[in-house]
Every structure is written in structure tokens, then in C-alpha cells.
Amino acid sequence: MPDYSMLQQMKGAIFDLDGVIVDTxxxxxxxxxxxxxxxxxxxxxxxxxxxxxxxxxxxxxxxxxxxxxxxxxxxxxxxxxxxxxxxxxxxSRLEESELLPGVREYLIRLRGCGIGIALGSASKNAQFILDKLNIAGMFDAVVDGNKVSRAKPDPEVFLTAARGLGLQPYECVVFEDAEAGVAAGKAAGMQVVGTGRPEALSGADIIVSGLHEL
Known part of the structure; x- marks a missing residue:
């Protein structure tokens, strides 16, 4: 049985975009x-x-x-x-209906608990995508490929997101669907929830099929 206690203790949630929030x-x-x-x-x-x-x-x-x-x-x-x-x-033709299952509900739940929410993505189109999905207002910080120079598995994107939330790395949990992203989260000193195929997420602390499980 996975240990979900880290999710109850986190002060900041940092989400990858592609494969976690939406399948682009x-x-x-x-x-x-x-x-x-x-x-x-x-x-x-x-x-x-x-x-x-x-x-x-x-x-x-x-x-x-x-x-x-x-x-x-x-x-x-x-x-x-x-x-x-x-x-x-x-x-440009993205619609809210393309949000992955459970995403909006989980973001609403986190906001209700006073947990900081950030995006940490390599995408240079992240803000545009969040706007198309009508969830941009749910993020306290958006760190994308326009704001960092080093790609995952370098931890720069997640460390920058933590600073954007005003939190220490150990207070944040990363949500990722890719091996490079999981490695970046661990290198940042954060715990990681892997979403998707377990074989690509062996370094994650918890693995779920999607945010709907949370």
C-alpha cells in the first residue's frame, strides 16, 4: 500500500504539464x-x-x-x-475537455487546503496551454522553458518553482510522468509522485495511474 502521508505534509505541489495535466x-x-x-x-x-x-x-x-x-x-x-x-x-484547438481525469478536482482540493500550486515544465507554450484549458488562475507560479535554461533531469525548473512559491524544496512534492522529470524532482530534494506507466517511473516515491487516484 503506497504511503500517502507525504501528500498530507506538503506545502507546495509542483506539476509537470505534458502527461500530468493534459496529454499534449x-x-x-x-x-x-x-x-x-x-x-x-x-x-x-x-x-x-x-x-x-x-x-x-x-x-x-x-x-x-x-x-x-x-x-x-x-x-x-x-x-x-x-x-x-x-x-x-x-x-490552439485545445479545450477544457482535454484535461486529464481528476486534474481540475485535485487542483481545487489543493487550493482549498491552502497548498501552493506551481507548474514546472520544459514547454515554452505552458502559459498558452493553461489559458486554453481555463486553469491558469489555479497556479501560483508558472515556470516553463522560457524561464529556465537547463532541461530535466537538471533540477533547475523545480527549484525555481519552489522559490516562486516561497517554499523550501523539502516542503514540495513533484508530480511527473517522465523518467527525466522524476530524476529532476529527486535531484531537487523533493518527493515525487509518478503518474502513468510504472516501468518509466521507478525512482518515484508513489506511482499512480493519474491524478484522479488522489
Whole structure:
């Protein structure tokens, strides 16, 4: 039986976005697949698993490695911008109904208990997505790829989020669905709730299928 006592003691909850709050991974995949197709190779869903929780430029490097291609930094920046344009086009049609099960209810419960709520995501479109989902007002701090320079598993994003909440790392719990994110949370000195597939979350303190379990 999982030990949920850490959730009763936490003062701050820091959530990853993709795969925890909303499933935008499918839109990332479609955008990366489109770019790969344009470059002349296939990009599979299995390949896409390697990009979970990884920054945009690092994701592009992995994609190009799969395709066996090399480009200059300027060319890669242009490709990353192109991919982001495709992705933004997909997520511009996001609706509240795409919130993952239990998300809104859990956020409301946390706010009712006076627990600080932050987002800690590699996404540079995080604020836009929160606005589309109509939950932006439920977050006390939003730390995304525009505010940090080091990607997970570096703990920068979560440490910055804790500071945004005015809390010490040990007072915060991270909610993550990716191995790199779990590692970042632990490196930050925080306890971690893994959401999703147990095989990718072995370092988490608790593993649940989704926030609806909480």
C-alpha cells in the first residue's frame, strides 16, 4: 500500500504539464513526425518516447540522430521554430475537455487546503496551454522553458518553482510522468509522485495511474 502521508505534509505541489495535466504528447509527436517526413525519414511513436520531458532543442538533436542527419545551429533553430509552429497550430484547438481525469478536482482540493500550486515544465507554450484549458488562475507560479535554461533531469525548473512559491524544496512534492522529470524532482530534494506507466517511473516515491487516484 503506497504511503500517502507525504501528500498530507506538503506545502507546495509542483506539476509537470505534458502527461500530468493534459496529454499534449500526441501533438508533439504529430509535429515532430511531420518535420521528420519533410527531412525524408520516418519518426515512430516508439522514437517519440525518447523525447518525453526533454527540451525542444535536445528533442531535435535526438530526432536528427534517428535520421542520421547533421545541420548547422542556425538551421536547427529554424527547424525547431518550424516544429513549434506546427505544434502551436495543433494546441490552439485545445479545450477544457482535454484535461486529464481528476486534474481540475485535485487542483481545487489543493487550493482549498491552502497548498501552493506551481507548474514546472520544459514547454515554452505552458502559459498558452493553461489559458486554453481555463486553469491558469489555479497556479501560483508558472515556470516553463522560457524561464529556465537547463532541461530535466537538471533540477533547475523545480527549484525555481519552489522559490516562486516561497517554499523550501523539502516542503514540495513533484508530480511527473517522465523518467527525466522524476530524476529532476529527486535531484531537487523533493518527493515525487509518478503518474502513468510504472516501468518509466521507478525512482518515484508513489506511482499512480493519474491524478484522479488522489
Amino acid at each position: 504528447a500526441k501533438y508533439h509527436y504529430l509535429a515532430w513526425r511531420s518535420l521528420a517526413s519533410e527531412l525524408g525519414f520516418d519518426f515512430t511513436e516508439a522514437d517519440n518516447e525518447r523525447l518525453k520531458g526533454v527540451s525542444r532543442m535536445r528533442s531535435l538533436d535526438i530526432l536528427l540522430d534517428i535520421g542520421g542527419l547533421e545541420f548547422t545551429e542556425d538551421e536547427k533553430l529554424a527547424m525547431a521554430d518550424k516544429k513549434n509552429g506546427l505544434y502551436v497550430d495543433y494546441i
